[in-house]
Amino acid sequence: MSPAPTQHVETVDFVMLYIVGISVILLIGITIAMVYFVFKYNRKKGHQPVDIHGNIWLEIIWIAIPTILVLSMFYYGYTGFREYRDVPENAYIIKATARMWAWEFNYDNGKKLDTLYVPQGVPIKVELTSQDVNHSLYIPAFRIKEDVIVGRTNYLAFTARQTGSYDIACAEYCGLNHSMMYTKVKVLPENQFYTWLNAKTDTTQN
Numbered sequence: 001m002s003p004a005p006t007q008h009v010e011t012v013d014f015v016m017l018y019i020v021g022i023s024v025i026l027l028i029g030i031t032i033a034m035v036y037f038v039f040k041y042n043r044k045k046g047h048q049p050v051d052i053h054g055n056i057w058l059e060i061i062w063i064a065i066p067t068i069l070v071l072s073m074f075y076y077g078y079t080g081f082r083e084y085r086d087v088p089e090n091a092y093i094i095k096a097t098a099r100m101w102a103w104e105f106n107y108d109n110g111k112k113l114d115t116l117y118v119p120q121g122v123p124i125k126v127e128l129t130s131q132d133v134n135h136s137l138y139i140p141a142f143r144i145k146e147d148v149i150v151g152r153t154n155y156l157a158f159t160a161r162q163t164g165s166y167d168i169a170c171a172e173y174c175g176l177n178h179s180m181m182y183t184k185v186k187v188l189p190e191n192q193f194y195t196w197l198n199a200k201t202d203t204t205q206n
């Protein structure tokens, strides 16, 4: 199996599976316990209710276990979040501008177009601004999404490990043609990317 297109895919999918896994185990456990007790303490069997007072160990356990579980979810979520926000110093910067209903990507040499070209294996920082209303740049295959907010510059960062073409969507409802606000991110081998970047016209129509 080829590696995931970005490190974020592994991080996000792990956190997702971890949380869903714990939730499913709890759901099944609680459901089985409920059904079991419904039958075990059925009124027809003649059980008498008993008055129970505190049990310190039981209480410690049912506070400690959920706390540890929730903190472990937070730990994996937060370390994953840091991975998104800590951008390497040498990251290649591309400025993205959103407007109703298209994207524009600006490169440091003045090149601009509506498709995002990036070199493979190079840390990328995309700086996001909007010309009109709020949008959100979403690359599902990379597991990254960041709101594009009027009046401020947000960013998202990634390193593409695989060449190829992946969808970009707008993930913040922004008006009539929001659902049509799609484009592509195209990951090229590094040398091919710089050839493309410095070419006068777009030679990479694939």
Ligand SMILES: [Cu+2]
Pocket: 098, 099, 101, 134, 135, 136, 170, 171, 172, 173, 174, 178, 181
């Ligand atoms: Cu939009």
